[in-house]
Amino acid sequence: MKSQEPVQALRFLSKKRKERLALIGQLLSQQCYDLALLQEIWSDKDYSELRHRLSDVFPYTHRFKSGVIGSGLCVFSQFPIIDCLQYQFSLNGFPYMMNHGDWFCGKAVGLVKLKAYGFLCHVYVTHLHAEYCRENDCYRSHRILQSWELAQFIRHTSNNSDVVVLAGDLNMHPGDLGVKLVREWTGLKDSYLECTEYEGPPDGCTLIPSNPFTDPQELKNFPQGIRIDYIMYKSAPGIAVSCQQVTTGSQSSRSDTPFSDHEIVTATLRLQRIPGVSNVNSESLPSVVSPIFSSCCTEIYTGLQTAERWSTICRYLVIMFLFLLALQCSTTLLSVLGLKCNIFPPVLMTLLFLLLSSLFLVLHTAEQRQLQSVIEQINLVQHGHE
Amino acid sequence: MKSQEPVQALRFLSKKRKERLALIGQLLSQQCYDLALLQEIWSDKDYSELRHRLSDVFPYTHRFKSGVIGSGLCVFSQFPIIDCLQYQFSLNGFPYMMNHGDWFCGKAVGLVKLKAYGFLCHVYVTHLHAEYCRENDCYRSHRILQSWELAQFIRHTSNNSDVVVLAGDLNMHPGDLGVKLVREWTGLKDSYLECTEYEGPPDGCTLIPSNPFTDPQELKNFPQGIRIDYIMYKSAPGIAVSCQQVTTGSQSSRSDTPFSDHEIVTATLRLQRIPGVSNVNSESLPSVVSPIFSSCCTEIYTGLQTAERWSTICRYLVIMFLFLLALQCSTTLLSVLGLKCNIFPPVLMTLLFLLLSSLFLVLHTAEQRQLQSVIEQINLVQHGHE
Numbered sequence: 001m002k003s004q005e006p007v008q009a010l011r012f013l014s015k016k017r018k019e020r021l022a023l024i025g026q027l028l029s030q031q032c033y034d035l036a037l038l039q040e041i042w043s044d045k046d047y048s049e050l051r052h053r054l055s056d057v058f059p060y061t062h063r064f065k066s067g068v069i070g071s072g073l074c075v076f077s078q079f080p081i082i083d084c085l086q087y088q089f090s091l092n093g094f095p096y097m098m099n100h101g102d103w104f105c106g107k108a109v110g111l112v113k114l115k116a117y118g119f120l121c122h123v124y125v126t127h128l129h130a131e132y133c134r135e136n137d138c139y140r141s142h143r144i145l146q147s148w149e150l151a152q153f154i155r156h157t158s159n160n161s162d163v164v165v166l167a168g169d170l171n172m173h174p175g176d177l178g179v180k181l182v183r184e185w186t187g188l189k190d191s192y193l194e195c196t197e198y199e200g201p202p203d204g205c206t207l208i209p210s211n212p213f214t215d216p217q218e219l220k221n222f223p224q225g226i227r228i229d230y231i232m233y234k235s236a237p238g239i240a241v242s243c244q245q246v247t248t249g250s251q252s253s254r255s256d257t258p259f260s261d262h263e264i265v266t267a268t269l270r271l272q273r274i275p276g277v278s279n280v281n282s283e284s285l286p287s288v289v290s291p292i293f294s295s296c297c298t299e300i301y302t303g304l305q306t307a308e309r310w311s312t313i314c315r316y317l318v319i320m321f322l323f324l325l326a327l328q329c330s331t332t333l334l335s336v337l338g339l340k341c342n343i344f345p346p347v348l349m350t351l352l353f354l355l356l357s358s359l360f361l362v363l364h365t366a367e368q369r370q371l372q373s374v375i376e377q378i379n380l381v382q383h384g385h386e
Numbered sequence: 387m388k389s390q391e392p393v394q395a396l397r398f399l400s401k402k403r404k405e406r407l408a409l410i411g412q413l414l415s416q417q418c419y420d421l422a423l424l425q426e427i428w429s430d431k432d433y434s435e436l437r438h439r440l441s442d443v444f445p446y447t448h449r450f451k452s453g454v455i456g457s458g459l460c461v462f463s464q465f466p467i468i469d470c471l472q473y474q475f476s477l478n479g480f481p482y483m484m485n486h487g488d489w490f491c492g493k494a495v496g497l498v499k500l501k502a503y504g505f506l507c508h509v510y511v512t513h514l515h516a517e518y519c520r521e522n523d524c525y526r527s528h529r530i531l532q533s534w535e536l537a538q539f540i541r542h543t544s545n546n547s548d549v550v551v552l553a554g555d556l557n558m559h560p561g562d563l564g565v566k567l568v569r570e571w572t573g574l575k576d577s578y579l580e581c582t583e584y585e586g587p588p589d590g591c592t593l594i595p596s597n598p599f600t601d602p603q604e605l606k607n608f609p610q611g612i613r614i615d616y617i618m619y620k621s622a623p624g625i626a627v628s629c630q631q632v633t634t635g636s637q638s639s640r641s642d643t644p645f646s647d648h649e650i651v652t653a654t655l656r657l658q659r660i661p662g663v664s665n666v667n668s669e670s671l672p673s674v675v676s677p678i679f680s681s682c683c684t685e686i687y688t689g690l691q692t693a694e695r696w697s698t699i700c701r702y703l704v705i706m707f708l709f710l711l712a713l714q715c716s717t718t719l720l721s722v723l724g725l726k727c728n729i730f731p732p733v734l735m736t737l738l739f740l741l742l743s744s745l746f747l748v749l750h751t752a753e754q755r756q757l758q759s760v761i762e763q764i765n766l767v768q769h770g771h772e
Binding site: 062063064065066067068070081082083084085086087088090095104106111152153155156157159160346348349351352355356359362365366369370372373376377380381 | 497748762767
């Protein structure tokens with residue numbers, strides 16, 4: 001089985017979008033991939049064009065819609081898609097961080113079930129919240145929460161599968177806590193680490209300085225590049241799966257323009273039934289998981305403290321603006337009675353700020369509850385498996 | 387196995403909250419239930435009190451947090467909870483419908499896994515969006531979307547279970563499309579319809595006129611009451627499950643105050659292993675499901691048209707206010723140059739309306755995408771199973 005994960009940034013403002021879309025279409029129609037798992041296909045028109053162009057090679061396709069812009073996740077398959085399920089992460093940045101925009105995409109994990117070569121495959125495609133500043137990352141707790149939800153979603157929905165494949169832009173380095181959590185808690189293997197043959201940039205990097213679309217600022221501490229895009233896999237006990245080859249690259253032979261700002265990751269998996277082994281999944285907690293759980297709780301707790309601080313500030317602001325509004329109304333009343341008192345800002349300004357601070361309060365209270373919720377879930381699962 | 391679903395409205399403004407909480411605590415501590423699945427436990431304090439009080443009878447408990455207020459869903463169990471997963475519905479009303487408030491709760495379905503009497507039980511607790519006006523129900527498409535997500539979540543997460551139990555306030559009558567969808571698509575059986583012994587109001591009604599907390603307006607077309615709270619169940623092929631008894635009621639013997647505005651539903655299930663039958667789930671589409679899918683798509687499509695209409699209106703409003711703002715800025719510039727032109731409303735008012743219309747645009751665009759997404763998912767699943 002050959003699966004491919006071409007990560008691409010087809011934002012409305014992305015450079016040479018049309019050209020790159022045509023290149024991706026060309027690549028996917030020429031190579032004999034079984035599956036192509038794409039991220040950042042934000043535009044309905046782009047998806048339709050790609051779908052139309054690839055209808056012969058990939059007759060089966062599904063795109064996961066969520067948020068305001070859409071999750072950008074889609075699957076192109078040679079095999080009929082039997083079923084699908086989408087899980088939108090409960091936290092994903094904030095709408096007021098317009099310059100980042102992750103909130104508007106409604107980041108999610110999409111699952112499609114398909115039967116390939118007689119194997120029931122559960123294929124997951126995802127894209128986690130971006131990391132804008134590694135040193136002072138205010139979205140760290142959100143990304144760890146998303147890693148937990150991703151891992152739990154895979155664990156709970158992959159029970160009767162023969163093979164599980166996860167592909168996506170996790171926006172985390174291989175050693176990061178969230179990647180460890182996903183790998184250890186789901187039992188998924190990282191195709192780059194497992195493959196017998198690898199072709200591409202050193203360390204399997206998918207964000208490399210030679211790509212003209214890459215922001216050099218992002219790689220200032222990593223001159224070689226970073227690996228943030230993954231294809232992972234696992235199989236049920238009665239089935240052996242091994243990764244024969246991984247290739248990473250983004251350069252088309254026919255054009256100087258790369259397909260995307262991320263390198264494309266391609267993995268070739270070999271599936272084989274082992275006779276005499278029954279297909280029963282075990283539900284034990286690997287010993288390595290416990291310290292990862294604790295670290296996750298610590299990280300999420302830090303985020304929770306920030307969320308609590310923000311919601312307290314917002315609560316005070318709401319009270320203050322409500323109080324100011326009451327004062328303004330009473331002075332308006334006084335002015336009707338002929339007494340002038342014009343020391344306050346206009347009522348409309350107060351209303352505007354009241355609305356804004358209420359919005360912030362709602363968002364940070366929801367954030368607080370979700371972070372608390374995940375800490376409680378991790379604790380419950382940890383104790384339940386002890 | 388005896389499971390209970392005491393639905394209760396413990397809102398901040400609910401009447402006799404403390405007294406009812408004490409009565410519920412008393413009931414749960416005296417009866418020998420295996421499981422108690424509660425909804426509308428909004429307050430952290432109420433949950434803590436109940437948890438503390440019931441710690442001897444129900445040593446294992448979990449509450450699902452989501453949204454701003456919280457989903458209100460919680461599970462009290464005699465058996466250790468092994469694992470949990472929460473799925474927040476992708477649509478759930480609107481934040482500007484403050485008088486309804488469903489949006490703030492982040493309605494969800496919670497799953498806990500537990501081992502009871504040697505059976506691996508997947509227990510789901512849920513609460514769908516309320517129905518405020520049956521004749522002109524603007525949340526109909528949201529509730530059908532939630533029913534679809536509930537059914538899909540159960541189907542995809544219950545594969546390796548011995549027994550599945552779903553309890554909750556579905557806010558739908560037994561014949562409603564959403565209930566049909568959940569029952570047929572998951573294969574869950576309605577305990578009230580299956581039980582050999584029933585005790586309680588006629589037709590298993592859980593919202594009855596004699597309950598002093600019930601709003602008479604809600605039941606004006608249903609003088610006998612309505613049944614909107616359910617306990618459903620199914621088992622894996624190797625296990626037989628039957629419902630021996632269902633009781634519905636809300637009156638405590640010690641007090642005139644009922645436990646809740648909804649009647650409590652209690653079901654006694656009998657579980658038995660059938661020797662010689664292998665535990666393998668089939669993945670076929672029941673013939674009755676296809677027309678239900680079509681009806682759901684039609685209903686959701688109606689909602690989609692409304693969402694599209696709203697987002698178009700909001701888009702025009704945003705453009706209009708942006709244009710007005712530009713005009714106002716230019717007149718301010720003119721007034722600086724000594725030319726007076728004071729025909730426009732204050733800039734702050736324009737800003738306020740711009741902000742509000744942008745918010746509405748975001749919400750209705752997200753609604754539109756989610757409704758589209760579910761129509762596509764239903765179509766995919768339908769064709770995938772053909």
